[in-house]
Every structure is written in C-alpha cells, then in structure tokens.
Amino acid sequence: MPYFYLYDSYLQDRASANQLIRLESTLTDLGIQGKIGRLTLLKSVRDLVEAAVRDGADTVVAVGNDTTLSRVAEVLAKHKTVTLGFVPLGQDKQNIAKLLGIPVGLLACHVLSSRIVEQISLGKVNNQFFIQSIVGQGTPLIECENQNRIYKLNLTTPHDIKVCNLDQADNIEQGFVNPQSDSLETILQPIVKKHWWQMNKSQASLPSFIPTKTLKISSGSDEMLLTVDGYKVIKTPVTITVASEHLKIIVGKKRLF
Amino acid sequence: MFKNDNHTEADTIIGPSVQVEGELSSQGNIHIEGAVNGSIETTANLTVGEGARITANVKALNAHIAGQLKGNLVVQEKLELATTSKIEGDVVAKILVITEGAQLDGRCQMGSMSTPVVSGGRGNKKSVPAIEQE
Numbered sequence: 001m002p003y004f005y006l007y008d009s010y011l012q013d014r015a016s017a018n019q020l021i022r023l024e025s026t027l028t029d030l031g032i033q034g035k036i037g038r039l040t041l042l043k044s045v046r047d048l049v050e051a052a053v054r055d056g057a058d059t060v061v062a063v064g065n066d067t068t069l070s071r072v073a074e075v076l077a078k079h080k081t082v083t084l085g086f087v088p089l090g091q092d093k094q095n096i097a098k099l100l101g102i103p104v105g106l107l108a109c110h111v112l113s114s115r116i117v118e119q120i121s122l123g124k125v126n127n128q129f130f131i132q133s134i135v136g137q138g139t140p141l142i143e144c145e146n147q148n149r150i151y152k153l154n155l156t157t158p159h160d161i162k163v164c165n166l167d168q169a170d171n172i173e174q175g176f177v178n179p180q181s182d183s184l185e186t187i188l189q190p191i192v193k194k195h196w197w198q199m200n201k202s203q204a205s206l207p208s209f210i211p212t213k214t215l216k217i218s219s220g221s222d223e224m225l226l227t228v229d230g231y232k233v234i235k236t237p238v239t240i241t242v243a244s245e246h247l248k249i250i251v252g253k254k255r256l257f
Numbered sequence: 258m259f260k261n262d263n264h265t266e267a268d269t270i271i272g273p274s275v276q277v278e279g280e281l282s283s284q285g286n287i288h289i290e291g292a293v294n295g296s297i298e299t300t301a302n303l304t305v306g307e308g309a310r311i312t313a314n315v316k317a318l319n320a321h322i323a324g325q326l327k328g329n330l331v332v333q334e335k336l337e338l339a340t341t342s343k344i345e346g347d348v349v350a351k352i353l354v355i356t357e358g359a360q361l362d363g364r365c366q367m368g369s370m371s372t373p374v375v376s377g378g379r380g381n382k383k384s385v386p387a388i389e390q391e
Contacts, residue, residue, distance in 0.1 A: 146282055146283065147282045147283075147284070149279070149280035149281075149282040149298075150279050150280065151277050151278060151279025151280055151281050151295060152277070152278045152279055153275055153276070153277055154275070154276040154277075154278065155274060155275060155276075156274050156275070156276065157274050159274065188272065188274075188275060190272065190274040205272065205273065205274060206270070206272040206273060206290055207270070207272055208270050208271050208272035208274075208275045208291070209268075209269065209270040210269055210270075210271070211268060211269060211283070211285070
C-alpha cells in the first residue's frame with residue numbers, strides 16, 4: 001500500500017526539523033512509511049501529487065495545516081482510487097483536524113495506521129473543487145436551488161457569508177454541517193456594528209442557515225471577493241454546487257460526523 | 258419532537274435580516290424570522306417567529322405560527338396559532354390550536370382533510386377566543 005507524504009513549505013524551518021524526523025521514525029515503526037515530497041516555490045501541489053499518483057501511490061498524506069489539506073484534496077478530487085490522509089503539524093489553521101477526529105501532532109500517525117476511511121462530499125465553485133468553505137462579506141444577491149425549486153435571498157444589511165462543506169466544530173456539533181450530506185450549508189450572519197456606548201448590550205442577531213445544492217452569488221455592478229478554503233480569492237459572480245465527485249479520507253474514531 | 262423555541266432543531270433558518278423570494282422548499286424543519294414572498298413547502302415542521310412576515314401559500318406537517326402570514330395554510334397534523342399571530346387566508350389542519358389573541362381572517366377546515374369547511378367569512382379581522390381541539 002504505497003504512501004506519499006507531502007510536506008508543506010512552512011515545515012522547512014529548523015523548529016520543524018526535529019518534529020519531521022520523529023514523524024518519519026514513527027511512520028517507519030508503524031510500517032506506513034513512504035515517499036516524501038516537499039512543497040517549494042518551484043514545486044506545486046498539483047505537480048507533486050500527480051507525479052506520486054502516476055508512480056502508484058494510493059494514499060496521499062498532507063502534512064501541514066488546513067490549507068495543505070485543501071490544496072491536496074483539490075487535486076485528488078479527480079483521482080477516485082486514491083485516499084487522502086492528514087497529519088496536522090503546527091498550531092495555525094488547524095480546524096479540520098478536530099472535525100476529522102485527528103489529533104494535532106505525531107499522534108496523527110496512529111490514526112493513519114488505523115486507516116478508517118470515510119467518503120465525504122466536495123464543493124465546486126466555478127468548476128474548481130473545495131473541501132472546507134467559501135467566505136465573503138457584503139450584501140450580494142443569492143439565488144438558491146433546492147429540490148428543483150429556486151428562490152432568491154435579499155439581504156437587508158451587510159452579512160458575513162459562509163458556504164460550508166466541512167466546517168468548524170461549533171457548527172457540526174449543532175448538526176448544521178455534515179460533509180457526508182449531499183448539500184452545502186449557507187450561513188448568513190448579520191454584521192452588527194457596536195458603538196462604545198453599546199458594548200455592554202447584547203446585540204446578537206439570529207443567523208440564517210440554508211441548506212442548498214446549488215447557489216449563485218452575484219453582486220450587481222460591484223465585484224465581491226470570496227475566499228475559498230482560506231487561501232484562494234475569487235470574485236463574484238460565482239456558481240457553487242455540490243460536486244458529483246467524492247473524496248476518500250482517513251479519519252479518526254473521534255470524528256464529529 | 259417539534260420544539261418551536263429551539264432554533265437548533267431546524268434544518269433551515271431564515272433570520273430577521275433576510276428576505277426570501279420564490280419557492281422555499283425543504284425536507285427538514287424550517288424556522289422563519291424574516292420575510293418570505295412566494296411559497297413554503299416542507300415535509301417536516303414549520304415555525305414562524307413573532308417578527309416574521311410571510312406572503313405565501315404554505316404546506317407543512319406541523320406548524321407553529323407567531324408572526325404575520327398572508328396566504329393559505331395547509332398543515333397535515335397540528336397547527337398552533339400563537340397569541341401574536343395574524344393569519345389572512347384559509348387554514349386546513351387536522352388539529353388546530355388557537356391561543357387567545359391570535360387573529361385569523363379566513364376559512365378554517367379541521368379534522369380529516371376530506372371534511373368540508375367548518376366556518377367561513379373573510380374580511381372582518383377580529384380576535385378569536387381561546388379554542389383548543391385535540
């Protein structure tokens with residue numbers, strides 16, 4: 001069962017060197033060692049992962065953070081037979097690990113070794129895959145399609161807009177976002193501006209939660225910026241759908257879905 | 258369990274700052290605090306909050322209405338009209354609970370879906386005394 005490990009570029013500093021040595025040692029002990037690729041300015045995720053799959057890897061493990069995982073998942077979406085693994089290292093951008101039930105650090109190797117594989121949905125925005133969410137801010141026009149019925153959402157005030165496939169723990173625990181469902185969850189949170197004399201008053205406004213299969217976001221003459229999976233910025237108009245492709249991913253027993 | 262005060266029970270929540278235009282359809286629970294123009298259809302429960310304004314024909318399994326609704330309402334099981342509710346349209350439900358202060362302006366059909374209309378007369382808006390039939 002050939003493994004391929006892709007190290008993110010931020011793990012090249014001296015502080016991470018010892019951790020990577022211990023990681024490789026642990027993987028060897030567990031019998032799941034494999035080839036290693038390191039992201040650099042000259043080597044893209046796509047190049048490394050495509051080459052590894054061509055060489056016969058059937059499990060590609062992203063070693064890094066949420067962004068590393070998202071970038072690898074985007075490439076693997078078209079490789080149905082390849083399973084995605086994740087070893088979260090470092091402290092920044094580690095939200096997905098908790099959802100997948102994977103501990104941050106070297107203990108993640110034991111989750112890889114246990115190899116519990118689940119299939120999760122992927123989102124598609126203008127024909128690009130995403131695994132986590134799309135985030136924006138403003139008052140765009142949103143058109144939803146669900147069960148072949150179309151409705152429009154007009155926002156009366158600026159909102160934080162989030163279209164989720166696999167999102168932060170709080171939402172999943174509330175039962176709002178399930179990456180194994182065939183729908184995306186749109187969360188619209190009104191932006192409440194507080195003045196200093198209102199700081200002690202609670203101004204929590206009820207957010208909207210709308211499950212949809214297809215979503216079109218447009219913003220008239222002004223272009224609105226949307227951030228995909230926390231690292232890629234695109235402009236409206238966009239069409240967001242649930243992808244027909246699924247992703248096989250190694251998860252822990254403590255996963256939240 | 259149909260819990261109308263618990264937002265997390267709902268699959269779809271329309272907040273007070275959102276206006277929906279079109280055919281809002283779901284197979285899960287719907288909770289509305291904003292405005293809807295068009296139609297609403299769910300195979301589960303519908304909750305309409307006090308501040309909600311709906312101009313739509315509605316179909317649901319159970320419904321709890323506390324806001325304003327213009328349109329016909331068809332509920333397969335239990336319909337509850339809260340004290341703050343204002344309904345302008347015909348109502349069909351197997352079980353109907355009208356709280357004191359609720360306003361119903363339209364025809365009303367209860368019991369089996371095939372039974373004829375019980376009472377009629379649209380036009381004069383007035384408060385309905387407390388009735389509970391289960």
